[in-house]
Amino acid sequence: MTDFGEQAVAEQGGVQIGLTAVIVAVTDDEPRVLVVRRVDHALASTEEGVAREGDALSDDTLEALPYGPFYPGRHRTLDAGLRGWVEEQTQLDLGYVEQLYTFGDRGRDPREQELGARVLSIGYLALAQEAKPAGAGEALWQNWYRYFPWEDWRAGKPEILTQEIEPGLDEWATQADSPAEIRERFSRIDATFGSEEVRWNEDRVLERYELLYEAGIVTEAQRDRGQDMAFSVHSHPMVLDHRRILATAMGRLRGKLKYRPVVFELVPPTFTLFELQKAVEAISGNLLHKQNFRRLVEKSGLVEGTGKYESRTGGRPAETYRYVRDILAERLTAGPRLPVGKR
């Protein structure tokens, strides 16, 4: 195998490492993500492209995930690097932190040319307990369905799917070159967006985003390809590939919810079972059957009642619970699948 030698060093040229964080919290029963919303001189080269996108967003809404460079001299580990600048800049105390993926496609960052270096970005998912207004005022918490309106099925199938996305995808599919290719495209649409036979799988956030990107009906695709906008789904784009990173985080978190007790990182220390359920629903984007959710959670042995009750909601008071951080019981949060269904 090739080794690292003088030559390798010379050929590699400059590489910059950026750390991009998807910081998630749930407040008011909505999933929030920390977003930076300013025109950054470092992003200037993108500005034009974004501004061209027309009615989907106005000039001042350049939205990005918080990110910062990784300083190899300063940080012993990548995780430490991330925690470092996030806690420094947002005063947020990150609990759960997980590395997501390293993004390194050429051209993902237009600054590469100025810098004369390739910019890799290591994406992180972090869960925060509460969504406080977040220090500096530059950062703010946004409902993540702002960027992915088709992912929220809590109020039934989103209109944007039937009205915009499905027609758009169908058109894209039929524009393929060969009949075989057309069939192939329809298959992929069904597999990711569901159909009569295949039910919607909430974990496939990234696959859906990538299909929309490929079909060119998401604004970033048009920006990146320098196309004019024939049609684009009404949703908020983000700078660079940040919406892709967010999609990765959403899919990962939704998946993890099913086999690891990560919800507890998102709710306050004590909570009612219904509050817990609503946090799960916010993340997974669909409703759960209340009685079955309760059965599942109680059976898991991950929570214990506090003996105290809470009656802010009009009806019978609900007992509050706390998470029992039992390392032994941590194997499963919620069994094979969450109890989907109506309330």
Place this chain on the structure above:
Amino acid sequence: MTDFGEQAVAEQGGVQIGLTAVIVAVTDDEPRVLVVRRVDHALASTEEGVAREGDALSDDTLEALPYGPFYPGRHRTLDAGLRGWVEEQTQLDLGYVEQLYTFGDRGRDPREQELGARVLSIGYLALAQEAKPAGAGEALWQNWYRYFPWEDWRAGKPEILTQEIEPGLDEWATQADSPAEIRERFSRIDATFGSEEVRWNEDRVLERYELLYEAGIVTEAQRDRGQDMAFSVHSHPMVLDHRRILATAMGRLRGKLKYRPVVFELVPPTFTLFELQKAVEAISGNLLHKQNFRRLVEKSGLVEGTGKYESRTGGRPAETYRYVRDILAERLTAGPRLPVGKR
């Protein structure tokens, strides 16, 4: 958020990106991983440490995963970079490729000092159809249980667990400072290695390795800390953090087996159901109930019989099947859990 500016560039210093590949195949019912086994000048600084390890391995068995530098000028994407040098050097045609994790702890690579650069390594998992002798002769296929003998439960609970690991871990736990810390350590041991209440979870390969590392009873831990070897589990170490990367790959693959049809990447185009089963068993490290496995696979709709039979095994001939690459059926390989049990 901090941006990339001149200053950032200056402070970042050099960063080298290495791509490390865990290339897996199943042959003769054993999981194999492609390993490089030579004394590399780039690894010279590690050589001493490894040689010191005594009876666990001899001088000439410096084992490493195949790795190569990432050339930002040459490769458009990280995946392309990996495929590039792997296919170039091993003549292997990689099918399934998945990014695993980016490893970046300071000190993970002793060459950092010579190079004056931080070396990050992006780990990849790749699945190959067959384990051919692999070109150059430098690389060879090794049974992955060579490095993780405690992970193979196909012939019952491995002796190394009862004879070496469990005593070693127990000793480590009791050496903790406070009673609380002792309890904590025992909890972690139970959670990762199982106990009466907690059954062995085959996915937790990395957690187990990291616990062994922390307990100092794995040779790399002693090498990295410069300790002398009081006691170490009889298993083969690897260069740098490659055994950790392999553990990550094993855990990821074992997990994926349960909800994605990845086994089919590891078996030939046609196979009997029992061959398929044995591939799953090789990866997951435990035996499955034959009749139930068959039921599960048939029900999944992922395979179809070819109408041809194969009788190499003495008994009644088995029908051969092929994988139906049905994008719609790809949701689940094997349902929530694989049918564990005796044959």
Place this chain on the structure above:
DNA sequence: GCTCCTTATACTCATATTGAGCATATATTT
């Protein structure tokens, strides 16, 4: 040919898990 051995495949059955809904309890509001 028949018997024994071996593996493949079919079928059964008890138990656990899921999805869905009904019933009851305990608060607030009118």
Place this chain on the structure above:
DNA sequence: AAATATATGCTCAATATGAGTATAAGGAGC
């Protein structure tokens, strides 16, 4: 006190799972 709202308890049918038993279909030895 009645109406309304939510919490919690319980039932039940449909599946899924784990573990066998039974039968089929080949080869080897006699």
